[in-house]
Amino acid sequence: MATVNLSDYRPLKISNADDFTIGIVVSEWNGFVTNNLRDAALEILEKEGVNSKNITVHAVPGAFELCFASMQLCKSKKYDAVIAIGCVIRGETPHFEFVCSAVAQGIKDCNILTDIPAIFCVLTDDKKEHSIARSGGDLGNKGVEAAVTALHMIDFKRKLTK
Ligand SMILES: Nc1c(NC[C@H](O)[C@H](O)[C@H](O)CO)[nH]c(=O)[nH]c1=O
Numbered sequence: 001m002a003t004v005n006l007s008d009y010r011p012l013k014i015s016n017a018d019d020f021t022i023g024i025v026v027s028e029w030n031g032f033v034t035n036n037l038r039d040a041a042l043e044i045l046e047k048e049g050v051n052s053k054n055i056t057v058h059a060v061p062g063a064f065e066l067c068f069a070s071m072q073l074c075k076s077k078k079y080d081a082v083i084a085i086g087c088v089i090r091g092e093t094p095h096f097e098f099v100c101s102a103v104a105q106g107i108k109d110c111n112i113l114t115d116i117p118a119i120f121c122v123l124t125d126d127k128k129e130h131s132i133a134r135s136g137g138d139l140g141n142k143g144v145e146a147a148v149t150a151l152h153m154i155d156f157k158r159k160l161t162k
């Protein structure tokens, strides 16, 4: 049983977040989870000073489609960071393994093949209850973690190019 609250969030007070541009891709599969992840990420981004007009949210059918959509957003050069949000819940067949592996590799590829940080906010859970606990339940909300990570990575990259 996990004991760490994934959302032990303390304000980052990043000074120049008002001009950060962020693309968010949300898969519609398990929307009862992914919408909560999305909303938590949006809340943190705006709390940290990102202008809502600089945040764009795109929907795709399933987690597998996060690969294509995230790469397109990264290649567009319109965003300082991209957050990929999904929830894959194990079924009866090995399909779960293939989807999870493909999505992890696909989002990794966005980071390696483009110079845009792509954040992996995809729950890969054996049970629905695990996903619920991590999207606003007892174990916090992975969307918080993803938003914080995106801000850190934008800040990291900007410091490199100073
Ligand atoms: N079982 C889940 C899926 N499966 C669908 C795939 O992601 C993909 O849309 C399909 O294979 C067509 O390419 N997607 C999730 O996001 N979550 C699941 O639990």
Ligand SMILES: CC(=O)[C@@H](O)COP(=O)(O)O
Pocket (backbone or CB within 6 Å): 088, 089, 090, 091, 092, 093, 094, 095, 096, 097, 099
């Ligand atoms: C992870 C999935 O794609 C899942 O919906 C597949 O379910 P099943 O393995 O029972 O077909």
